[in-house]
Amino acid sequence: MSTSTTRTVWPIPGGIYPLDHKQQSLGTAIRQVPLPSQLVIALRQPSHAPAVLCVNVGDHVSKGQCLAQGSDATGLSIHASTSGTVLAITEHAVPNESGLPELCVILQPDGENHWTKLPALADFRNYDAARLISRIAEAGICGLGGGAMPSATKLRAALLNKVHTLVINACECEPFITCDDALMQASADDIVAGIQILLHISAANRCVFAIEDNKPAALNAMRAALTDSGIELVVVPSIYPSGAEKLLIYSLTGSEIATGTLAVEQGFLCFNVSTAHAIARAVVHGEVLVSRITTITGSALVNPGNYCVLLGTPINELLKHAAVDQTKVSSLIHGGSLTGIALTSNNVPVLATSACVIASTAAEIPAAEPEQNCIRCGFCTEVCPVLLLPQQLYWASKSEQLQQATTLNLHDCIECGACSYVCPSHIPLVQYFRATKADIRIAEEKLLMANQSRARFEFHQARKAAEKIQEEQRRATRATLAHQQLEQTATPSLAQAAIAAAMARVKAKKALQDFAAAVDAASNNLTTADSQADNTAAYLPNPDQQDDSR
Numbered sequence: 001m002s003t004s005t006t007r008t009v010w011p012i013p014g015g016i017y018p019l020d021h022k023q024q025s026l027g028t029a030i031r032q033v034p035l036p037s038q039l040v041i042a043l044r045q046p047s048h049a050p051a052v053l054c055v056n057v058g059d060h061v062s063k064g065q066c067l068a069q070g071s072d073a074t075g076l077s078i079h080a081s082t083s084g085t086v087l088a089i090t091e092h093a094v095p096n097e098s099g100l101p102e103l104c105v106i107l108q109p110d111g112e113n114h115w116t117k118l119p120a121l122a123d124f125r126n127y128d129a130a131r132l133i134s135r136i137a138e139a140g141i142c143g144l145g146g147g148a149m150p151s152a153t154k155l156r157a158a159l160l161n162k163v164h165t166l167v168i169n170a171c172e173c174e175p176f177i178t179c180d181d182a183l184m185q186a187s188a189d190d191i192v193a194g195i196q197i198l199l200h201i202s203a204a205n206r207c208v209f210a211i212e213d214n215k216p217a218a219l220n221a222m223r224a225a226l227t228d229s230g231i232e233l234v235v236v237p238s239i240y241p242s243g244a245e246k247l248l249i250y251s252l253t254g255s256e257i258a259t260g261t262l263a264v265e266q267g268f269l270c271f272n273v274s275t276a277h278a279i280a281r282a283v284v285h286g287e288v289l290v291s292r293i294t295t296i297t298g299s300a301l302v303n304p305g306n307y308c309v310l311l312g313t314p315i316n317e318l319l320k321h322a323a324v325d326q327t328k329v330s331s332l333i334h335g336g337s338l339t340g341i342a343l344t345s346n347n348v349p350v351l352a353t354s355a356c357v358i359a360s361t362a363a364e365i366p367a368a369e370p371e372q373n374c375i376r377c378g379f380c381t382e383v384c385p386v387l388l389l390p391q392q393l394y395w396a397s398k399s400e401q402l403q404q405a406t407t408l409n410l411h412d413c414i415e416c417g418a419c420s421y422v423c424p425s426h427i428p429l430v431q432y433f434r435a436t437k438a439d440i441r442i443a444e445e446k447l448l449m450a451n452q453s454r455a456r457f458e459f460h461q462a463r464k465a466a467e468k469i470q471e472e473q474r475r476a477t478r479a480t481l482a483h484q485q486l487e488q489t490a491t492p493s494l495a496q497a498a499i500a501a502a503m504a505r506v507k508a509k510k511a512l513q514d515f516a517a518a519v520d521a522a523s524n525n526l527t528t529a530d531s532q533a534d535n536t537a538a539y540l541p542n543p544d545q546q547d548d549s550r
């Protein structure tokens, strides 16, 4: 297969053309941020299951040593970004939407930066897919384009679904962000090595490398590196959000990924260009994920640019290194200007997903204006790239009609923010949609818990009913056995009783006869005695006569 940059692509629906603000961070080559005095390494896991710690407070660790591992199949290994001492394992503020702190390892660098690398698998074609996926998991590689999904999890899914097309996403369509652009200019060969590893693992028979037409230097670098690689290079028009996974697949192939399904289920495997680079470093060089390229930009900085940053570096250190003028900072954003999170503190660390930090002035990104009533202009519908009805979703979200929002396919919303961008009433539509998605998720979790509770209760009732039936059966069995025993022993007992009764009757009769005889004898004796007494009395003197004689 030969490389190509000329073929047409399927135009995505909707989309917007915001000012890209990319040039201010592309003026210099990638620079290194010096080692900070402390690193705050977040132990965040994709499934939110707690990480399993591999170190204790006080331990000395080397660069690349595993600090924590995931506790489930989608878990992510987290490593020390440099050598040093574990000062604490505690909750710390991180860049996230909830604003809640997360568990982090606080590491004090020893300045040695002593690496413990994994054995290099430079001849990766000699290893099977399972071995290479195991290496990628061991190295803690996750999606660096913002998804943060563990790459090993994605590749296992690809093997199960037998993918036919590998798509490498180098579009980087959101304003301000240029880290992928800078990486392609600096490390095109490593990126191609990563793509070859992904092709070897997935066994896809086709690979398309997609890049927007606003990156001429990166395009030239990649075109040179991809020559004779068999990988098709396709230049897509610069329009936001062309880099969204499902939109990009449609743009490149005309295939639509159905609602509620994953691209991999339809045979497409999509990787960000920075992730492909990290995979090459892990496999070919044995380096686990401890750093990334981050765009540090905005008009409040003297030295905006792309920096190689250790994961866990506090963002205030980045801003200091880029010579921030605090008096000019109007807003501090983690991520791009359309999908990023406004930071309320710069004491948060760089994460694997930290593609960009913007320290903007008020002129560059004006403060949000007060929300006004919807005027039903329909602009939001025109720009929605997934053909939703943002205005109706807004009403459903505002009135908390979760079922209605679901019916309007809220879950298809990719949260690109294009609708918010064009809304003349300054309605923060995407924020409504995110909040409603969270409410739906909570309601579904509650429903799931209620269903589980009901199932447990019904199981308990069924078990009690079964136990009652078993007890009744046991009681009936015992009664039958007792009755049978009684029948077996009843005849001898009655016979014995009859004999005993007969003997008793004989004894009683004899006793009665003896008694009668005794009575007769006594009566005779009494008669005899009376007769003798009468006879004796006839010979005795008269007492009255005796007293008269004195």
Ligand code: SF4
Residues within 6 Å of the ligand: 373, 374, 375, 376, 377, 378, 379, 380, 381, 390, 391, 394, 422, 423, 424, 425, 426, 427, 429
């Ligand atoms: S763009 Fe704003 S004002 Fe216009 S219909 Fe959509 S929500 Fe309403």
Ligand code: SF4
Residues within 6 Å of the ligand: 383, 384, 385, 386, 387, 388, 389, 390, 412, 413, 414, 415, 416, 417, 418, 419, 420, 429, 430, 433
């Ligand atoms: S944020 Fe959602 S609803 Fe708005 S344009 Fe993007 S995909 Fe459409």
